[in-house]
Amino acid sequence: MTTTSQKPQSRNGIPSAPGCSATDPVVSIRNLRKWYNVGNNLLGIGKKTFLKAVDDVSFDVERGKTFGLVGESGCGKTTTLKVLLGLEIPTEGTIFYEGEDVATMSKVGRKEFRTNVQAVFQDPWSSLNPRMRVGSIVGEPLEIATTNTRAQIKDRVSTLLEEVGLNPYQSNLYPHEFSGGQRQRIGVARALALNPKIICLDEPVSALDVSIRAQIMNLLVDLQEEHGLAYLLVAHNLATVRYMCHGMAVMYLGVIQEMGETEKLFDNPMHIYTNALVSAALPSHPDIQRREFLLPGEVVSPIDPPPGDVFMSRTPLEVDKSHKYANERPPLAELEPDHWVVETPWSIATEESGFKVDLS
Amino acid sequence: MLEITLNRKKMSLLNVRNLSTVFETSGGRTIHAVDNVTFSMAKGEIMGLVGESGCGKSVTALSILKLIPNPPGEIISGEIIFNGVDLLQLSESQMQDIRGRQIGMVFQEPMSSLNPVLKIGTQISEPLTRHLKMNKNLSLSRSLELLEMVGIPDGKQRINDYPHQFSGGQKQRIMIAIALACEPALLIADEATTALDVTVQAQILELLKDLSDNLGISLLIITHNLGIVARYAQRIAVMYAGKIREIGLATDVYRAPKHPYTAGLLDSVPKLKGKKLTRLNSIAGEVPDPTDLPLGCAYNIRCTKVVKKCNTEPGLSVHTTNQSYACWNPL
Numbered sequence: 048m049t050t051t052s053q054k055p056q057s058r059n060g061i062p063s064a065p066g067c068s069a070t071d072p073v074v075s076i077r078n079l080r081k082w083y084n085v086g087n088n089l090l091g092i093g094k095k096t097f098l099k100a101v102d103d104v105s106f107d108v109e110r111g112k113t114f115g116l117v118g119e120s121g122c123g124k125t126t127t128l129k130v131l132l133g134l135e136i137p138t139e140g141t142i143f144y145e146g147e148d149v150a151t152m153s154k155v156g157r158k159e160f161r162t163n164v165q166a167v168f169q170d171p172w173s174s175l176n177p178r179m180r181v182g183s184i185v186g187e188p189l190e191i192a193t194t195n196t197r198a199q200i201k202d203r204v205s206t207l208l209e210e211v212g213l214n215p216y217q218s219n220l221y222p223h224e225f226s227g228g229q230r231q232r233i234g235v236a237r238a239l240a241l242n243p244k245i246i247c248l249d250e251p252v253s254a255l256d257v258s259i260r261a262q263i264m265n266l267l268v269d270l271q272e273e274h275g276l277a278y279l280l281v282a283h284n285l286a287t288v289r290y291m292c293h294g295m296a297v298m299y300l301g302v303i304q305e306m307g308e309t310e311k312l313f314d315n316p317m318h319i320y321t322n323a324l325v326s327a328a329l330p331s332h333p334d335i336q337r338r339e340f341l342l343p344g345e346v347v348s349p350i351d352p353p354p355g356d357v358f359m360s361r362t363p364l365e366v367d368k369s370h371k372y373a374n375e376r377p378p379l380a381e382l383e384p385d386h387w388v389v390e391t392p393w394s395i396a397t398e399e400s401g402f403k404v405d406l407s
Numbered sequence: 408m409l410e411i412t413l414n415r416k417k418m419s420l421l422n423v424r425n426l427s428t429v430f431e432t433s434g435g436r437t438i439h440a441v442d443n444v445t446f447s448m449a450k451g452e453i454m455g456l457v458g459e460s461g462c463g464k465s466v467t468a469l470s471i472l473k474l475i476p477n478p479p480g481e482i483i484s485g486e487i488i489f490n491g492v493d494l495l496q497l498s499e500s501q502m503q504d505i506r507g508r509q510i511g512m513v514f515q516e517p518m519s520s521l522n523p524v525l526k527i528g529t530q531i532s533e534p535l536t537r538h539l540k541m542n543k544n545l546s547l548s549r550s551l552e553l554l555e556m557v558g559i560p561d562g563k564q565r566i567n568d569y570p571h572q573f574s575g576g577q578k579q580r581i582m583i584a585i586a587l588a589c590e591p592a593l594l595i596a597d598e599a600t601t602a603l604d605v606t607v608q609a610q611i612l613e614l615l616k617d618l619s620d621n622l623g624i625s626l627l628i629i630t631h632n633l634g635i636v637a638r639y640a641q642r643i644a645v646m647y648a649g650k651i652r653e654i655g656l657a658t659d660v661y662r663a664p665k666h667p668y669t670a671g672l673l674d675s676v677p678k679l680k681g682k683k684l685t686r687l688n689s690i691a692g693e694v695p696d697p698t699d700l701p702l703g704c705a706y707n708i709r710c711t712k713v714v715k716k717c718n719t720e721p722g723l724s725v726h727t728t729n730q731s732y733a734c735w736n737p738l
Contacts, residue, residue: 119604226693227460256459257631261675261689268686283605290677290684310683327609329634331678333658341610345576406680 061143065379066296066306066387069107072143073245073277074131074164079104079140081126081301085350098350100126102301102357103376104140106294108245113271113278115292115309117285117324119346123301124281128247131279132166145244162192165238169250171230175222181208181233182218188240207236211266228259235266245277252287264290285328289313297321300349300357304394306379307386313406317388320358322396322404340402356391364393364400420592420625421448421471426485428463428470431478436698440466440480442649445723448593448642453619453626455636455657457672458646459694464629467646468595471627472510473502490592508538511586515598517578521570527581528566534588553584557614576607583614590622597629612639633676637661645669648695648705651723655730665732667712704735712736 061075069075079101086096101123108114116124129135131142142149144160152160165188168174175184185207186200195203205215211232222230231251238246251267252260268291270276282288288295289309296306297320305318316322323342330337340363347360355373359366366373372391379387388395396402428441441463448454458464469475470482473494487494490509494502506512514520522530531553532546541549547566554562557580559573570578579599586594596615600608616639619626628640636643636657643661644654645668653666664670671690678684692709695701701708703718710717716735723733 119606228693256694257633257672258459258675258690259693261677261687262691264677265687265689286677286679289679290687313679323606325679327605328679329609329632329638331634331637331673331676331680332661333637334662335637335680339609341613342606345574345607346604 061146064105065381066303067105067107068385069109069294071110072107073110073145074108074279075106075143075146076127076131077105077141077143079127079130079142080138081123081130081135082138096351099301099352100349101130101137102352104296104298104301104303106296106303106306108277108279109293110244110277111271111275112293113280113291115280115282115288115295116298117282117288117295118298119283119324121300121346121349122298123349124298125249126301127298128166128249128279128281132164132247133161158192162241163244164247165241165243165245166247166249167231167234167238167251170254171227171234172254174234175230177222179221180218181213181220181222181225184222184233185218185236185240188237192241203240204236207239208233210239210270211236212262226259227255228262231255231259231263232266235263235270239270239274242274243276245279248278248280248282250282251280253282253284260287267291285313285324286331297324299361300347300352302357302376302389303379304358305386305388311383311386315383315386316404316406317382317386317396318358318394319362319364319396319400319402320394322402325404325406337404337406356389356394358389358391358394362393363402366393419447420450420452420490421627422486422488423447423467423471424486424488426467426470426482426487428466428475428480428482430480432698434698438697439649439700440697441470444485444646444649444651446644446651446654448625448627450592451619451623451625452642453616453628453640454642454644455640456627456629456644456646457631457633457636459631461648461694461697462646463649464646465597468512468597468627468629471595472506472512473497473499474506504538507534507586507591508589509591509593511589511591511594513579513582513586513594513596513599515601517575517582517602518570520582521578523570526567526569527573531566531581531585531588534585538589549588550584553588554581556587556618557581557584558610559584576603576611579603579607579611580614583611583618587618587622587624591624593625593627594619595627595629598631599628600635601630601632615639633672645672648697648700650705650733652706652734653730653732654723655726655732659727659730663738665726665730665737666706666734667710667736667738668706669732670738671709671711704733712738 062077081101082097082099085098118124130137182204186204189195189200204218208215213232252263292309295309296303299320305321316325326339356377377389377391380390381387424445426441426444430438430440456464471487528550531550535541535546535549551562600611640657643657644651647668653669674688703720707713707717714736721733721735723731725731
């Protein structure tokens with residue numbers, strides 16, 4: 048089914064890419080680009096400028112495992128997730144679902160893909176229709192995508208509500224009658240309705256109260272084990288990612304800067320940007336003394352980024368403007384097994400430079 | 408009342424005693440948003456007021472500034488002694504001389520706190536002309552100083568820009584510049600960094616800490632983020648359902664929390680360090696409806712250490728001079 052031509056071939060026709068080593072991926076994303084044209088004048092003349100929200104991103108989400116995307120706002124993590132959900136059309140690149148290129152899928156295949164990829168959103172106050180009863184919200188995917196009878200749907204909704212820790216009788220209530228944590232549970236039940244293979248989680252706990260976050264995270268982990276679900280998690284909180292994710296990627300300005308097994312990244316964060324994120328993450332205890340450093344400035348605009356390394360303008364180290372990677376995009380390099388980093392003279396944190404944060 | 412040792416009484420800048428603020432709902436019910444809250448802050452001290460949404464931490468801040476909308480809200484009892492004066496006895500015009508002059512405030516949303524149609528220079532110099540009666544030239548040069556202090560480069564050009572021309576972090580820096588314009592003795596930061604990215608959040612918090620260290624400003628940090636308090640505050644007060652449940656030195660409270668709620672909160676946060684947990688310890692249940700609180704300790708429906716006596720409200724009792732808690736069956 049796949050139509051990849053010159054690209055290096057590997058398993059099932061999915062081209063291999065640096066850092067992508069899943070043996071059984073549910074979803075593989077290859078060379079994904081999402082550019083928005085922001086600078087065209089009325090007649091389409093003049094220089095075109097692009098906002099490069101996602102620029103050449105590749106990763107795998109392994110079956111039954113969680114893959115996390117972290118970074119600051121504007122780094123492209125949510126755009127990546129939206130492309131996978133079909134809410135944005137990629138400018139370039141391929142999404143493989145179960146080894147099949149989504150863009151060239153048949154109508155039937157596409158429907159199956161849409162059924163198997165579901166989402167839970169950040170804000171449980173705006174992601175549930177206030178005029179629908181909970182039973183209809185959770186049952187809606189079943190009404191649309193299956194031929195189940197009303198009674199079957201009702202049964203399934205009851206099971207789903209129980210599964211996420213709610214009471215079946217609550218299906219007659221409206222969303223405003225629930226607290227934030229309960230609403231997020233409703234969102235999870237809706238995502239589970241069609242027995243998906245992968246759920247996209249967009250900051251699923253950041254809008255919730257501290258004492259509720261742990262409940263929802265535990266619920267998600269339990270459901271993953273029970274159903275063999277894969278998750279694509281987008282978050283800015285590193286501790287959340289560490290708890291939930293098996294693999295992760297750190298993004299900056301639309302580009303993956305560091306990727307690999309979660310524990311490896313936390314044991315030995317190599318990229319200065321990853322270290323900066325870890326350093327900025329607040330300690331859980333006043334006794335924890337961490338070497339601190341702050342990156343100068345703020346995230347720069349993703350509109351017309353320079354052709355070289357995107358981190359160039361943010362690094363605290365000296366940048367050699369004549370270096371190859373000041374003018375062309377550096378690739379990910381495998382600096383230790385299953386741990387990939389963008390390696391340039393100004394991107395790697397070392398003990399001497401003082402930008403290495405020790406977490407172990 | 409109990410946690411204040413004699414020593415701190417002498418140097419304290421702010422003494423909040425038995426403060427209670429209520430709101431009337433449209434259904435005719437009363438919400439005790441702040442219920443008999445007592446705490447004090449010393450000069451130059453950084454204190455963290457922590458709790459979940461609806462626990463009354465923001466209402467406490469608004470009560471200190473007397474910004475509670477009335478109706479539906481009302482401060483029904485208590486004293487707020489600031490620099491020896493009870494703010495609750497002051498008239499509205501006297502309060503206006505204190506807000507922005509002696510007590511500065513920074514709110515969560517920098518986007519909605521700045522006036523979008525005024526140049527930021529105008530907004531920074533407003534407290535200077537209003538409180539310090541500075542003329543145009545003086546206030547301009549002071550505004551430039553302030554912009555530099557909060558780390559906004561090219562002040563001379565940027566002072567004529569409008570809020571939308573700044574990033575979120577920069578807007579929050581401008582809010583801090585406005586709040587600090589008259590060098591207040593107390594700065595209240597209500598979820599001031601919640602809407603910002605982590606690296607920017609760290610920059611802003613470092614800035615606030617430096618300003619507190621250098622200018623001797625007391626800082627009341629209101630947040631739900633226990634990490635901010637762990638990193639920056641000397642003292643912590645934990646609120647739940649309108650009451651302070653535990654208060655004390657941050658190091659003591661984090662090392663050995665006495666109230667089960669404090670312990671539960673600290674436990675439920677995933678860690679960056681140490682062994683990776685397979686399960687987080689979560690607090691069961693949800694925050695109770697403020698119009699329908701359980702009898703006695705409001706935490707008793709979620710508490711794992713509940714005893715019979717929890718049907719009555721515990722007062723704040725002293726554990727050490729540096730730590731007090733309100734619990735019948737502490738850890």
